[in-house]
Amino acid sequence: MPSLRRRLLIRMLLPVLALALLLGFAGALVIRDVVETTHDRLLDGSVLAIAERLTVEDGEVSVDLPRVALGMLESQAQDRIYYSVTYRGALVTGYRDLPAAVVDALVPGATAHRDGVVRGASVRIAAQARRVYGKPDPVLVQVAETREARQTLERRLLAGLAVAELGLLGLIGTLSWYSIDSGLRPLTRLSEAIGRRAVPGAISLQPLDVAGVPREAMAPVLALNTLLHRLEQSIAGERTFTSDASHQLRTPLAVLRMHVELLRRTAPGDPAHAAAIDDIDGAARRLERLLAQLIALARADDGSGSAPASAAITDLNDLAARVVTEQVPHALSRTTEIVLDRPDGAVPVVGDPFIVGEILTNLVDNAIRYNRIGGTTTVRVRRTGSGACAEVLDEGPGIPAGAREKVFERFYRVASRDGPEGSGLGLAIVRALSDRIGGAVTLDARPDGPGLVARVDFRVPWRLPAAPPPPGQPATG
Numbered sequence: 001m002p003s004l005r006r007r008l009l010i011r012m013l014l015p016v017l018a019l020a021l022l023l024g025f026a027g028a029l030v031i032r033d034v035v036e037t038t039h040d041r042l043l044d045g046s047v048l049a050i051a052e053r054l055t056v057e058d059g060e061v062s063v064d065l066p067r068v069a070l071g072m073l074e075s076q077a078q079d080r081i082y083y084s085v086t087y088r089g090a091l092v093t094g095y096r097d098l099p100a101a102v103v104d105a106l107v108p109g110a111t112a113h114r115d116g117v118v119r120g121a122s123v124r125i126a127a128q129a130r131r132v133y134g135k136p137d138p139v140l141v142q143v144a145e146t147r148e149a150r151q152t153l154e155r156r157l158l159a160g161l162a163v164a165e166l167g168l169l170g171l172i173g174t175l176s177w178y179s180i181d182s183g184l185r186p187l188t189r190l191s192e193a194i195g196r197r198a199v200p201g202a203i204s205l206q207p208l209d210v211a212g213v214p215r216e217a218m219a220p221v222l223a224l225n226t227l228l229h230r231l232e233q234s235i236a237g238e239r240t241f242t243s244d245a246s247h248q249l250r251t252p253l254a255v256l257r258m259h260v261e262l263l264r265r266t267a268p269g270d271p272a273h274a275a276a277i278d279d280i281d282g283a284a285r286r287l288e289r290l291l292a293q294l295i296a297l298a299r300a301d302d303g304s305g306s307a308p309a310s311a312a313i314t315d316l317n318d319l320a321a322r323v324v325t326e327q328v329p330h331a332l333s334r335t336t337e338i339v340l341d342r343p344d345g346a347v348p349v350v351g352d353p354f355i356v357g358e359i360l361t362n363l364v365d366n367a368i369r370y371n372r373i374g375g376t377t378t379v380r381v382r383r384t385g386s387g388a389c390a391e392v393l394d395e396g397p398g399i400p401a402g403a404r405e406k407v408f409e410r411f412y413r414v415a416s417r418d419g420p421e422g423s424g425l426g427l428a429i430v431r432a433l434s435d436r437i438g439g440a441v442t443l444d445a446r447p448d449g450p451g452l453v454a455r456v457d458f459r460v461p462w463r464l465p466a467a468p469p470p471p472g473q474p475a476t477g
Contacts, residue, residue, distance in 0.1 A: 043126035349458035
């Protein structure tokens, strides 16, 4: 598995390694220059010691070679020393196979350095042209030294530099590892806190403490806390839903059991027998309606949210007419009237026909159930400035303003002595389905009398084009 600690350590050490290589290269150049300069100065001292002893005797150049002139070049590396003193190309003293420098290219009294080869060995040569009283031309003095001592010293210094850099890299790596481990410790504690919430038998949905969380990890922690909160709400909702659903199902089932037992004790001609059959039929219908609403609510909760861009397009005008037609028998059974008020032409809205139909069906069914005897249920379809809407109006007792938001909760019902029986799921289904297709449902009192106005605003797929202007009249924007 990828390690964040290892990744951070590598990314920290890579620049340090590059810097170490750069410093090593620069240090090698400095070491080479220092070694060359130091040994060249010893060669200069040897050349100067020989040049100071140059004399002219009987018209010939002579030199009293001091022992210190070559002794100063002795080293543990046992370098070989070569020297020569020449005048006009003739050897005065020294080694003949030491290549002579070009005298004319030398500045008299100044020492020049060059590399060469003597007897197959690489040497460093120092040369000086010295003028001697009694001779018109300068005398050439040369001293050469093999490079063993230089190379040995250079290797030792480079080895020391490499050891120092490796030790520094190791120290930086160790300190970086502990620094990164200390810096990532809040994430370790956070991981342990998350792990403790998943222990079997002790699952906790409490939000994580954000007091010690670093800023870089705050976003996922807040997202996890939000997820835990929603999960806790979902579980609580499921528990409440299961409890309320079981309670709602228990009532009609108890009625069915009681009247089945009554049927067993009564004869077919007994009036109680017929009443029991009617009650069984009513309980079965209530149970059927409750199960249908539970299924509709489960479908609404499945993937609830805004509809995707590829959602179906539905004609709200046509669908409202179908729902009203289907609800006519229900309205007649409740001794109420149902009226459809709609504009001409199609009213396209965004939403699946089944979902839009379920919304209208539940609103019209509620309006008919809670309407007064002899009242009128009105279904209106309207185009609005930003979309389209459907309104369902009844002439019943309405809903108090303080309860108009609570009625969208599952199994919530407004307390009423003589109200019809219900499960409290109709408006919850309407709200869930409206949210799923991006609609909005609102409840309000009727402005012209008692009753309730339930309104659902739908989204439209496009804006209808404006009517063309009359001939000869310019169009206005």
